[in-house]
Amino acid sequence: MFNIKYDLNTIDEKRNIIKNKLFENSANIKQVDFTQICNSDLYLLYKLYDEIFFNSWFAENFKGKITFKFSKQLTRAAGNTTTKKHIEKIKPEEVEFQIKISLNHLFNFDKIDRDKYVGGIQAKSKLHSLMLVFEHEICHVIEFLICKKSSCKKEPFKKLIFNLFGQNESTHKLVTSREASFAEYGLVVGNKVTFEFQGKQIIGIINNINKRATVMSQNNKGNYMDRNGQHYIKYYIPLNCLTKI
Numbered sequence: 001m002f003n004i005k006y007d008l009n010t011i012d013e014k015r016n017i018i019k020n021k022l023f024e025n026s027a028n029i030k031q032v033d034f035t036q037i038c039n040s041d042l043y044l045l046y047k048l049y050d051e052i053f054f055n056s057w058f059a060e061n062f063k064g065k066i067t068f069k070f071s072k073q074l075t076r077a078a079g080n081t082t083t084k085k086h087i088e089k090i091k092p093e094e095v096e097f098q099i100k101i102s103l104n105h106l107f108n109f110d111k112i113d114r115d116k117y118v119g120g121i122q123a124k125s126k127l128h129s130l131m132l133v134f135e136h137e138i139c140h141v142i143e144f145l146i147c148k149k150s151s152c153k154k155e156p157f158k159k160l161i162f163n164l165f166g167q168n169e170s171t172h173k174l175v176t177s178r179e180a181s182f183a184e185y186g187l188v189v190g191n192k193v194t195f196e197f198q199g200k201q202i203i204g205i206i207n208n209i210n211k212r213a214t215v216m217s218q219n220n221k222g223n224y225m226d227r228n229g230q231h232y233i234k235y236y237i238p239l240n241c242l243t244k245i
């Protein structure tokens, strides 16, 4: 079944069928720009992809387990797939995969007005982007099952995902939290900022930005030290509480 090759029109038609079935069956996804989603939607997506792209191969042949989860921790990667080491030595019924999909990329989708891509395909909506990321991750599962290892940087994966889903790149150009926070607050790593903390005005430098900013503030009592022996206290501060100076 993994020798399937679909042409691009067929792939689009199949994606459309999945989209409509999602609207019918999901409690959250009623339109392409949904505002709520939960892990059960990923299980539904898996069931639909199995039926519509894989002719129910997973339902009929796969004896292991896949768990699906939305993640708030993924910041660069839009998704990831993990399994135990030495999968070739594990009994088929004990094989397990975990697929995580980044929530940040989904909910940042509309924060920036520019074209977004996943796997070389322009993602037209939040739902389209979710489906493209999902396709990438499920290809990792398939490659693990066939080859006992998987790498999206290598040729076999690239061929697999192109044949099944028409994706011709292994990267995405979705909106990261960093890009969104720059657009919303004008803040980037390295900015000098000030904020109020327990009644005091603190000054520091932004060291990292995810949902909140990590700000390092010089202080002789701090536990963090730089190369010059300077001490710092680390703060995690919501972006809307920072003022650039």
Ligand SMILES: [Zn+2]
Pocket: 136, 140, 151, 152, 170
């Ligand atoms: Zn990958």
